[in-house]
Amino acid sequence: MKKLYSSQRTRWLYIISIIFLCLMTIGLWRSSQLLEKPKIDEEQKPIAITLSSGAIEPIPLVRKLDERKVDLGRNLFNEPKLSKDNTISCASCHHLDAGGADPKRFSLGINDAVGVVNTPTVFNSEFNFKMHWSGVVTTLEEQIDKPVYSERVMASSWPEIVSKLQKLPEYTSVFAKIYPDGLNSDNIKNAIATYERSLYTPNARFDRFLRGEQNALTEEEKEGYRRFKAYGCVSCHQGINIGANLFQNFGLFGNYFEDRGNITKADLGRFNVTGNEEDRYKFRVSSLRNIEKTPPYFHDGTAETLEEAVMLMGKYQLGRQLSDQDIELIVKFLKTLTGEYQGKPL
Ligand code: HEC
Ligand code: HEC
The missing domain is CATH 1.20.5 (Single alpha-helices involved in coiled-coils or other helix-helix interfaces)
Structure with a gap:
């Protein structure tokens, strides 16, 4: 010592x-x-990712949800009484047979009011870190206030909706069975959000590939994925939804909005939420799941085809002129991101 x-x-x-x-x-x-990482699904078993992708995760195969709430939520999602004049339901714009989105550039709401941004899909929306192009709300429950109150969408209010539904025994009895406090706005939102959580699309060929099925993709699709990573698409489009987990400027290289012309308020993106100058033209990076099913593309719905969208992404987000072959291969890869809903391909 x-x-x-x-x-x-x-x-x-x-x-x-x-x-x-x-x-x-x-x-x-x-x-x-x-x-x-926080677990999205309690039931989810650890997933062995065999490739060095790291950044993209498959959707869990099974989500445990209260089926009674899912059924009630489905009815409410398709219920036009949610709108002031009983004409518009959530399903009027979110078509499950059109990838959960609207094939129109801008959807029509109450009294044929034209929307200001393209309607995004409701599929897999639970996996978005925030909702809407500008990320103005975070949870599915909060989101529902937006269409309900918007003058362009449903132009209604919770007191109005609750009083209309209270006259319908098919609703009051079901609410009473599921919720101790019966029919009210919180429980309506809970049921709709639970239904939306059931709209997940697992088992895309790419997810099967991530889980180790080497033959789930063709050589061309694998090459498309390689370029998607090599060119840097994956630096923005990543995570479980292959997007929708961060905000980015639209037009990092060149000025997308000046080139397109007619700049609208909706083009200001996240700036409309925060008022911060640095958020001007910033948007939530889009999810690329089921992307082949949801044209037209971008918040302004200007890109009619996936090829056009990929070309513009190369130009404005990567400062790169993609060759026709690049575009073709990347689009082939993107088409492997189409999943299944209730066991059937979307
Ligand atoms: C008139 C068409 C229309 C109707 C009716 C409508 N929506 Fe939407 N929905 C949209 C548009 C447009 C957006 C994007 C708004 C934005 O980003 O500013 C959107 C966004 C969403 C999102 C967020 C998706 C994402 O990727 O961020 C969800 C979830 C959603 N809607 C659910 C619903 C529900 C539930 C209802 C019914 C209560 C409903 N919508 C009614 C057009 C509509
Ligand atoms: C710097 C971040 C960034 C990079 C890199 C990037 N993207 Fe995007 N991507 C975005 C943003 C932000 C949006 C939403 C733009 C909008 O509509 O306002 C988007 C939208 C898209 C859309 C349209 C989605 C829809 O539902 O309308 C596609 C398709 C797409 N990107 C594919 C790609 C591909 C392929 C690449 C690589 C060539 C790529 N992106 C690179 C940020 C990026």
């Missing part, structure tokens, strides 16, 4: 290195905690 502590200096060095080691251990422990 005497030898070890023979000089004051060695003693201090010894103490300092112990403190340093402790700090390192705490740091490592904390970063391992941060890396642990």
Whole structure:
């Protein structure tokens, strides 16, 4: 002992290195905690991703949901009484047989009011980090207030809706069975959101590939995926929804909006939510799941085909002129992102 502590200096060095080691251990422990991703599904088993994709995750095969709420939510989703004049339901714009979106550039709401942005899909919306092109709301429940109150969409209110539905025993009896406090706006929202959570589309060929089925993709589709990664599409389109987990400027290279012309308020994107100058023209990166099923593309619905959308992404988001072959291969890859709803391809 005497030898070890023979000089004051060695003693201090010894103490300092112990403190340093402790700090390192705490740091490592904390970063391992941060890396642990929140589980989307309690039932989900750990998924072995065989490829070095890392950034893209498959959709869980099964979600456990209360089927009574799903059924009630489905009826409410298709219920025109949610709108002021009983003409518009959620399904008027979100067509499940058109990828959960609207084939029109802009949907028509109450009194044929024309929308200001293209209608996105309701499929897999639970996996979006925020809702709407501008990310103005976070949860599915909160989102429902938007169409209900919007003058262009349903022009209604919860008191109006609740009083209309209260006259219908087919609703009041079902609500009473499922919810202790019966029919009210919170429970309507809960039922619709639960139905929306049932609109997930697992088992896309690409997900099967991620799960290790090498033959789920053709060589051309694999090459398309390789280019999607190599050119940097994956730096924005990533995560479980292959997008919809971050905001980015539309027009990082060149000015998309000036080139297109007629700039509208909706084009200001996230700026409309925050008022921050840096959010002007910023949008939620779109999910690319089932993308072949939801033309036209972009918030302004200007790109009619997937080829055009990919070409414009290359130009304005990557500053790269993609060759015809690049576009063809990437589109082939994108078409492998189409999943199944209730066991059938979308
Ligand atoms: C008139 C057409 C129309 C109707 C009716 C409508 N929506 Fe939408 N929906 C849209 C549009 C347009 C957006 C995008 C709005 C935006 O980004 O500003 C949207 C966005 C959404 C989103 C977010 C999707 C995403 O990717 O961010 C969900 C979820 C949704 N709607 C569900 C519903 C529900 C539930 C109802 C019924 C209560 C409904 N919608 C009624 C047109 C409609
Ligand atoms: C810097 C981020 C970024 C990069 C890189 C990027 N994107 Fe996008 N992508 C976005 C944003 C943001 C949107 C939404 C734009 C809008 O409509 O306002 C989008 C939209 C899309 C859409 C239309 C989605 C829809 O539902 O309308 C497609 C298709 C697409 N991207 C494919 C690609 C491909 C393929 C690449 C690579 C060639 C790519 N993106 C690179 C950010 C990016």
